[in-house]
Structure formats: structure tokens, C-alpha cells
Amino acid sequence: MREITLQRFTLSIIIAAALMLFLPVIMNTFVLTPLLIYGMLGMSLGLIWGFGGILCFGQAAFFGLGAYAYAISAINIGESTIPMLIAVMVPAIFAAVLGAMMFYGRLGDVYLGVITLVVTLIFFKFMNSTAGPDYVIGTARLGGFNGIPGFQTLNIPGLPDDYIYGDSLYYVTFVLLVVAYWLVNWLLQSPFGRVAVAIRENEQRVSLMGYDIRARKTILFAIGGAIAGLAGALFANWAEIVTPGLFSLSQTAEIIIWCIVGGLGTRLGPILGAAGLAYLKFLLGQQAFIDNTIIMGLILVLFVLFLPKGLIPAIESVWKLSVGKRRRCHPSRRRKGRAITNG
Amino acid sequence: MDLAAVIVVETVYVIASLVLISAGLAIVFGMMKVINLAHGEFMMMGGYAAITAVNLGINIYVAILVIAPLVVGVIGLIVERLVIRHLYGRLVDTMLATWGLSLFFVGIVTMIFGNTTTGISTPIAGITVGNYQINGYNFFIIVVTILLVLAIYLVLKSTRLGLIARGTMQRSDMASALGYSPDRIYMATFFVGSAVSGLAGAVLAPLVGLGPSSGGAYIAKAFITVIAGGPSVIAGLISSGTVFGIVNQFFTFAMSPVIGEVALLVCAVILLRLLPQGITARFFKGKM
Amino acid sequence: MAETVLETSGLTMTFGGVTACDAVDFKLKARELRCLIGPNGAGKSTFFKCLTGLLKPTSGAVFMQGEETTNWHTHEISSLGVGIKTQVASVLDGVTVHENIWLAARRFFSSSIAETKAKETIERLYLGDIAKSNVGQLAHGERQRVELGIVAAGDPWLVLLDEPAAGMTSEDVDRMTEIIREMTTTAAVIIVEHDMQFIRSIATDVTVFHQGGILLEGNVEQVMSDETVRNVYLGKKA
Numbered sequence: 060m061r062e063i064t065l066q067r068f069t070l071s072i073i074i075a076a077a078l079m080l081f082l083p084v085i086m087n088t089f090v091l092t093p094l095l096i097y098g099m100l101g102m103s104l105g106l107i108w109g110f111g112g113i114l115c116f117g118q119a120a121f122f123g124l125g126a127y128a129y130a131i132s133a134i135n136i137g138e139s140t141i142p143m144l145i146a147v148m149v150p151a152i153f154a155a156v157l158g159a160m161m162f163y164g165r166l167g168d169v170y171l172g173v174i175t176l177v178v179t180l181i182f183f184k185f186m187n188s189t190a191g192p193d194y195v196i197g198t199a200r201l202g203g204f205n206g207i208p209g210f211q212t213l214n215i216p217g218l219p220d221d222y223i224y225g226d227s228l229y230y231v232t233f234v235l236l237v238v239a240y241w242l243v244n245w246l247l248q249s250p251f252g253r254v255a256v257a258i259r260e261n262e263q264r265v266s267l268m269g270y271d272i273r274a275r276k277t278i279l280f281a282i283g284g285a286i287a288g289l290a291g292a293l294f295a296n297w298a299e300i301v302t303p304g305l306f307s308l309s310q311t312a313e314i315i316i317w318c319i320v321g322g323l324g325t326r327l328g329p330i331l332g333a334a335g336l337a338y339l340k341f342l343l344g345q346q347a348f349i350d351n352t353i354i355m356g357l358i359l360v361l362f363v364l365f366l367p368k369g370l371i372p373a374i375e376s377v378w379k380l381s382v383g384k385r386r387r388c389h390p391s392r393r394r395k396g397r398a399i400t401n402g
Numbered sequence: 403m404d405l406a407a408v409i410v411v412e413t414v415y416v417i418a419s420l421v422l423i424s425a426g427l428a429i430v431f432g433m434m435k436v437i438n439l440a441h442g443e444f445m446m447m448g449g450y451a452a453i454t455a456v457n458l459g460i461n462i463y464v465a466i467l468v469i470a471p472l473v474v475g476v477i478g479l480i481v482e483r484l485v486i487r488h489l490y491g492r493l494v495d496t497m498l499a500t501w502g503l504s505l506f507f508v509g510i511v512t513m514i515f516g517n518t519t520t521g522i523s524t525p526i527a528g529i530t531v532g533n534y535q536i537n538g539y540n541f542f543i544i545v546v547t548i549l550l551v552l553a554i555y556l557v558l559k560s561t562r563l564g565l566i567a568r569g570t571m572q573r574s575d576m577a578s579a580l581g582y583s584p585d586r587i588y589m590a591t592f593f594v595g596s597a598v599s600g601l602a603g604a605v606l607a608p609l610v611g612l613g614p615s616s617g618g619a620y621i622a623k624a625f626i627t628v629i630a631g632g633p634s635v636i637a638g639l640i641s642s643g644t645v646f647g648i649v650n651q652f653f654t655f656a657m658s659p660v661i662g663e664v665a666l667l668v669c670a671v672i673l674l675r676l677l678p679q680g681i682t683a684r685f686f687k688g689k690m
Numbered sequence: 691m692a693e694t695v696l697e698t699s700g701l702t703m704t705f706g707g708v709t710a711c712d713a714v715d716f717k718l719k720a721r722e723l724r725c726l727i728g729p730n731g732a733g734k735s736t737f738f739k740c741l742t743g744l745l746k747p748t749s750g751a752v753f754m755q756g757e758e759t760t761n762w763h764t765h766e767i768s769s770l771g772v773g774i775k776t777q778v779a780s781v782l783d784g785v786t787v788h789e790n791i792w793l794a795a796r797r798f799f800s801s802s803i804a805e806t807k808a809k810e811t812i813e814r815l816y817l818g819d820i821a822k823s824n825v826g827q828l829a830h831g832e833r834q835r836v837e838l839g840i841v842a843a844g845d846p847w848l849v850l851l852d853e854p855a856a857g858m859t860s861e862d863v864d865r866m867t868e869i870i871r872e873m874t875t876t877a878a879v880i881i882v883e884h885d886m887q888f889i890r891s892i893a894t895d896v897t898v899f900h901q902g903g904i905l906l907e908g909n910v911e912q913v914m915s916d917e918t919v920r921n922v923y924l925g926k927k928a
Contacts (some may be wrong), residue, residue: 259784260784267768267780269797279913
């Protein structure tokens, strides 16, 4: 068993490294970096929604919070190492508090969606209204709808003058994404992750087994918040500005679309969905004929109607069908719909 | 004294507009357990329908009270047939699909009307109370809201359609056993709900600069008003509209309009935490 | 004399104006097997839910191994070593039988011991053939057996079963009877049941619920022949 795991690990590292070196050959790293960041953001929602069964309509809140936490602390500190840590911690703590409030109150799916959405909107409204000179944290002005520009971007730890940007930011982001992906994989294989999946399947049974589902969901939610926060901080470094748009309804909708399209309950689905759709949006942004929100909206509607499990599971089942014909194939009696059904 | 009168009128106006914004969503959610996240866009399209009609030379009241509800009602009908119908009983999936529709409509309207704000002027002049000026149109909104609530009440309470509708919502299997088609009743309910959303959007259009993404400003408020109100359509709308309206006005006067909005949303989060089934599940059980 | 492992005193549960459970005093000894019977609405399921923390009783108290557990959460009660099976089979549909049972064992043991426990339990409950199948694909009787496996995997000292035989074929019931008997070598077992056939085959002692309270307790044959019991419950069926 262990040897196989090691082999797979080595193999995936080789694939990841090859991909990391190959992608810049076909695409500009300035375009690639945000695709990776969105991949990480998609993965964070994929973890808590696809595996934890937590319907969160406000993943953008943690993304934006990470970006703002980074920008504000970078202005105040002037070196990027501690701000990066703060950008992970702040959304994680915020998610833990919000999650504890919701899960200890035993709120159902729909209410979870409503509350997380409303929280995102509160951030959006509040950040938009902070244009005045009164809204200052340390030496950082919040800047209202103009956002915060001109903060210290990522540097080599301890060397504030050696910036990591352009190609090197791409490599750093890629490595961080791979590390985060492996951590998520490890988490899902650990007893904590297996219990989390069990909670998605049947909360009552898991609490009858003796597990405290409220605490476990809160922790998982905080982990999702932390990953989204890291993505936010990287995004701030790439864009070199943070604006309230990070908290917008369309931002939070897009994260959900990535997960649905890629496939909930899969590990790679949300990452590929995010990168793919973000690239599609980038291509659509280069023409003026059709508005890209139409395409995003249509994609969401069509996937919910016709391919609710997403692309990765669909490709898998086509693959199994074509390969499995030689083997004996069990007629599947799986339940209809996704693992997460109605509240 | 004058100030007190102004504050009272303003507060009643805020409550009325919250009820108005939420009514269409409440009908669809209360009757069909469908959360329409494209509700804000339905309102936005109601506004555009009214403005377009006015620009074509139609009387403004006809445009607001007749054309906008009809246009949006028909759009709702199409949406129900093409999308919602396939997702009954799958609450989360309907939320996601209507969210997709919301983006879709924003995009369509942007393509047709451009990403700019338009508007029409209010047809009613301001009223002076002592040193203060009240927007006369606010009274129109209050009156329309009261009439709308009365109409919903009467339809549900005393018409055959309302009775069948209520019956279908509770036990669709029994209703269909008695010969009523739940399919058609859901369709009709969604039409009415969409039309009411269109009406609300049109009525509010003269007060706001309307743009393709204006719907986003409505959806959160409507959403929380309906959810916080709970299962009873009318009692829920009025009770949560009142709570949120007063909170909003208090913080608006005390601090600023933005803080008022934020306070409203924070209040909603707290209220949902305390009463997860909504106000009416706790205090007005079994009412409509 | 064996010690008392479960005790309730004055356990009362009211819903609005209806008293579903009326001041129930109940005692269970270690490794005892007890069936709770009674007509529909007699309050036995409500009593069961109060024991498991699924409902919070209006008044009265529950003691488990001498510790008061009255308002505890379900997960706290089961963490004591109480195995609970609900009326409708409550299992994890999207994962395998093995995963279901492993997760139940993991609550009480380390990962590797849980693995051994899971294997043992799967063998004991004749689940070997379907251990790798998703529970969502299984037939009703198999799902019930998986749930029993979940209950047994944690080596409980108290097992609470709500209608374990409901909707099962007679072959399944025989197998279930055997499993439950085996459980009583290490645990006290309470079974809420309608099926008189099943009760006769398994029980020695029964508690009869009627109108929210305990009508009678005693040996199964003795209770069956009691005039009052026949009137309130069995008389209608006979």
C-alpha cells in the first residue's frame, strides 16, 4: 500500500512539475497566475461544499477578506511574510466564528446559503462606503470603491526589496497550489476528512456514532476559509490592488459555477473548472459581441439542468463505460442528483 | 412635530418598499418552496419595461401598473416552463439555476440597453410639511403596497383559485387526486409571482437610477425579508418588513444610509440565527 | 445482582398540550434484553428519543451508568458507549459498507484497531460479500444489517434499537435475532418493536407502554396472557 502511495506521489509531483514548466510556453504567465489562484479558490469551496456538504454562497467573502487583510497589513508592516500569514489567519478565524454561529444553531442548507450570501454583501456594501479619510487601519486607508493600491507586494522572506512578481509569482503560486492540493488530499484521507464526508452523507447517523458534527463542520469551514484567504492574498499580489469587487455577487457566483461545472465531490474538478472557466472568461473579455455574464449564466443553468454532477464525474463515467465493457459492469443504482440534495 | 411626521412617513415608506420588493419572492417561496434568485433581475426588467413603455409615449401609470407586470409575468412563465419545472422539490438546484438565470438576464439587458443607468422622473410632486419636504411618490408606493397586500390576501382567502392554490401547496398529491393539475397551478403561481416582481421593479424605477445590475441591490433585501418572515406569506412579509424597516430607518437617521443597510443585513443574520424557521413559524402559526 | 446501567425517573415529554411520555420510571440492568411494546402512540418511540438525546425531555431525568445524561446531545450520549439504531435505517449512503462500520469504530479506537474491529464486525454480521459496495445500492434488509454493524462496531455496553425488524423478510429477521442475542453477551439491549412474532422469538422481559406511561413489566408469556394488556393492545389484533 505504502509503496503505491509513494509511487503515486512521485508521479504526481513529476506531472505537476512538467505542467508548471510547460504552461508558460503556451501562455503568458500574467494570464496563467490568476487561473491558478482561481483554481485554489475553487478548491476551497470544493472542499467545504463538495466534501463537507456545507452550502456556502459566500466564499468570495473569505477571498476578499484575505486580499484586504494582506493589503492592509502589508502597508502597515512593509514586508510580505507576516501579511501572508495574516491573510490566511483572518479569514480562517472569521470563518470559524461565522461557522460556529451557524452550525451550533443547526441552520439548514438554505439558511446557510442565505447567511453566507448576506455576509458577503455586507462586506461589499461596507467596503464600498469607506472612501472617507476616517476609514483607516493603521496607516492603510480603505479607499471605498477605489480600493487599496500601492501596498508592499510579495517579497523573498526577510528581504523586502527582492520582489516576487511576474514569472516568479507564477511559480510560487503554482507550488502553493500543489501544496494546498496535497494538503486537501491528505485531509480527505485522514479520519477527519472521512468523518467530514460521512457528515455530508448523513448528519444524524454521524452524531449517533458519537461525533460532534457542529465542531467538525466549523473546523472544516475554517480550513476552507483559510485556503480562500491564501488565494485572496495571492490575488492581491498579482493585481497589486484590492477593490470591493472581490466581495461582489458575481465573484461569489463564479466560484459556485466553477465547482458545479468541474464537479462537486471531486478533488480536481473545482480546480479545473475554475481555471477553465476563468480562461474562457478571459477569452470572452477580448471580444465585445457577447456579454460574458450571459455565457456564465447559461453555463450554470445548463449544468444544473443537464449535468448536475459536473464534467469530471461525467468524463469518468464515460471512461468507465468504454473501458468497463470488457469487464463485467454492475448496473448502477446510485441515487439521483448530487450528494448534496435539498435542505 | 413636523420632523416626527416626516420620520413616521419615511419609516412607513421603508417598510412598504421592503414588503413590495419581497412580495413576488414571497409568493413563489411561500407557495412553491422555490427560491428565485433571479427575483432582483425580474424587478430590474420590470423597471426597464416601464421605462421603455414611457419612452414610447405610453401613460406612466399604465406602463407601471399594467405593462411591466405583464411583460415580466410572461418572462416568468417562460422561465418556469423551460427551467424551474424540471427542478421542483430540489431547493438547492433551483437556487443555483435561478442564480444562473440572474446572470443571464443581467447580460441580456446589458447587451440590449447598454451598461448605463437610465430612469424616469417621478410623476408626483413633493409635499411640504413645515420645513421638510416629503417625496409625494412615497405615498404612491405606500398605497400600491397596501393594495397589493390586500389583493394577495383576498385572492388567497376568498377565491376558488386561492383555495386550490393553498391546497396544492400543502398536498399536491391530494389536489391532483381531486382533479387539479399541480403543474398548472405551479405555473400560474410562478406567473403571478413574477408579475408582482415586475410591478415592484416598475413602481420603484422612478426613484432609482436603473442599470442592468440593479437587481443585485434588491435580491438580498427581498431574500432576507422572505426568509426571516417564515412560512406565512402575508403575516411573514409584514412582520419582517416592519422589523427590518424600523432597524434600517433608525440607523439611517442615527448614522448614515450605508450603515442603515449594513445594520439591516446584520439584523437579518442575527434574526435568522435566533429564529431559523422565520418569525411566523414562532409567532403567527397557521396564518396566511 | 447485576448493576443498573440505565435509569429514568419521572421522564416526561409534552408536545403542546399532548403528553407523549408521562413520568416514566424505568430501570435496566447490565446485559439485560428488554423489549418496549405498546400500541401506536403509547409513547415508546418518544421515550426512546428522550433516551438517545434526539428529544429533550420536558422534565425528569435520565441516568446512564449512574451519570445524569438528561439534556445531553446525541453525540455525547453515544460517546459513552451507547449504540443507537433509529426507526428508519440511518446509514451513510454514498460510501461503502466497510467505511460505514470503520467510521463507527474509529470513534472509540485508533485507526488501525478500528480497521480490525471493522473486519470483525463485517464477518460477524455476514457483510463480507457486500463490504465494498456503496450502501446506497443495497436492499432494505442489508441496510438494516449495516446499521446494526455500525451499532456493534464500537463495542457498546448499551444498545438501543428502534424497530429493527420493520419491513424485513423472515430470513433477515432470523439473522437479526441471532446477532442481537450475541450482543447481549456484552451489552444491555433495549428494543422498541411492534412485531409480536419477533418479540416472542427474542425477548424474555417486556415493558408495555400505554398512554405515555408504563402499564406493566414482566416476562413475555406472563405479559401476553395479562387481561389488561390484551385489552389495550393485543385484544384488537387477536
